[in-house]
Each structure stands twice: as structure tokens, then as C-alpha cells.
Amino acid sequence: MLEEEIKKNINKCSRCALCVQNCPVYKIKKDENNTSRGLICKLAGYENGSLTKKEISKDLKICLNCSKCKHSCPSKVDTSLIFGYKNAEFSPSRISQRILLVLKLLPIKILYFLNFFKKHSFNNKTSEIAYFKGCVAKAQHKKTFLDNLFSKDEFLCCGMPYLAGGDLKNYNKSKKKNIEIIKKYKQIVFDCASCKSAVEDYNGLNEEEKNKLVFFSDFLDKKYKIKNNSKYKGKTVIFHKPCHLNNADFNKIEVLLKNIEGINYKRLDDIDSCCGFGGSYFIYHPVVSSVIASKKADLIKQSSADLILTSCPSCVIGLRYGQIMSFNFKKTLELRDFIENEIEISV
Ligand code: SF4
């Protein structure tokens, strides 16, 4: 069934190349083998027996799985499904990616230990809506206003790190458990664009269930004011659009930021450019990752922004990394934390 779905998507590609110019890896390497079209052609070659796994797996591994090609594809080819599963199939992990994830999150757990005692201010819980708290927010011991507003449930990791690392066993375990929980609620609220995108990509969720997945900014549709004592009052604020944030969610976030009195929201040039981090991507492909991150840092520098917001903790790290390399560092925060700490809001 899954294989059929993948084949169907490979065959849907019309080779139009509209995805090529949006691919962050192609922008650096200028090699068609690393674009969605190139990868799909090679996978079609594998299906008809003219290419081997070895001839494709190197190119598949360098794909960021950023979904930019999926978002720009007129034929609606589900490239995340194809590249995610084929990469895991061609380069299966020899060790449990779950153990690796726990190890990667350990320094964050220690660094943010004091957050465990932090208080938060809203208390309006609804039991029909559940909050999907990502692994990084959990490791940071963050009790955010979303914990207070919405139900907590035992969601597992969205699965993206497992799929990217070739660990289909843990990916399928996360997917199964999370789908069971999603079925119980009216809506599921996310604060991380990558988690939301990973869950939206689950085969096993029908359209109605996918429509339950929403971004927290959907609930913030009024005019707001920056706090009087905020150090960002009167400052220029930009937003980095994570590759996994779809245009509809981005448009709503932009409306929210424009509706905050007391800040000067400015759209960043080349808004769709990637931060280059991609989870563990920067460990396995440091050169490509660093070039992408530096380009992003240059755009940030040109914007003269005082504060950079985004909605994915991996992007926060990627943006900080790029700016440190470019010797131009501006405060970079998650949108959720900015809303909670700097905005006059009562929900
Ligand atoms: S935009 Fe879609 S249909 Fe066109 S080449 Fe890329 S993946 Fe294929």
C-alpha cells in the first residue's frame, strides 16, 4: 500500500522543473541530481531496474527533506513521502535513532533545567483540543501558555528525526501512537512548524483528521499590544519562515505580527530561504549547511532587524549558528515565547 502510494507519486511528476529553483541544496550545488526532479528521475530508474540503490542513496541523503519542492509542485507530488521513506529504505539506521535523539536532547535538558520551576499565567483549559508539544520544548522543561490552555496527552516525537535517520521502526511506533491520540480530539495545536508538517505527512490520517491540525496562531486573531516594559517596544521584528511552515499558516502569522501595536514588523527578503540547519543535517553535510546558513545570516543583516522570530526550535539553532559565523548576532526567539513574554494578552 505504501509502496503503491510512493510509486503513484513518482509517476505523477511531469518533470516540469518548477521545483528546481526553490531547492536550497540546488542553489548551492547547482547539480540537478540533488533536486526533486533529479531524485524522482533516479528513483524511476530504480523502479525500472536501470539504477541501483547505491547510485541514488548518496543524492537522497543530501536532500534536506525541507518540503519546498512539495509546496511548489503544481502536480502535487508528495516529495516528503517519497524522499523520507526511500532514504530510510536505502540507508537504514544501524542504531536506534531514539537513543541518538535522547542523547542530542540531553544538553538542552540540562541547560534549561531552571525552566522547570517557571510559572505561567493563563488558565482556561479546554479538553477538546490537545497541545502537541515537541521534543525540544519538552527537553527545555517549558511550561508555556499552551500547556495551560489545551489538554496534554502522551504524544510521542513527531517522527521526523527517526525517518531522516533511517529508523522506520521508531518512526512507525510514533506515527501509530500519535494517530490514536489525534482521533480522540477535535483539534491538535502545534507551535512547531516541523512537527506539524511531519504529522500532516502521516499516511494513515484522512483529510478530515489532517484538518484538525492547526497552528497556535490561529487562536490569536485580535489586535495586540507589546508590553510597556518590553525591551522590543518600538523595535524592528522579522520572521524566519521555516521550510516546513505552509503558506496558509505563514500568512496568519504575518497578520498576527502586523496586528501587534508597538513593534515594526518587516517581511524578510527572500522569505522562503532555508536556515540550513535541518535537524542533524548540519552534522552530516556541514559545508552545504554552512553556506545556506551564511546566506540567511546575510539577509538578516541587510534587514537591520532587532529581533528574529521563527516557529521551529531547529530553525532557532540554525539562525543562531549562521549569525555567529557571520559575526552579526541578533536576538532570535521562538514566536510562542515572544507572544507569551512580550505581548499584552489575555486568552
Ligand atoms: S515541480 Fe513537481 S512535477 Fe514538476 S519536476 Fe518538480 S516534483 Fe516533478
Ligand code: SF4
Ligand atoms: S526536499 Fe528540499 S532539499 Fe530535498 S529536493 Fe525538495 S527542495 Fe530540495
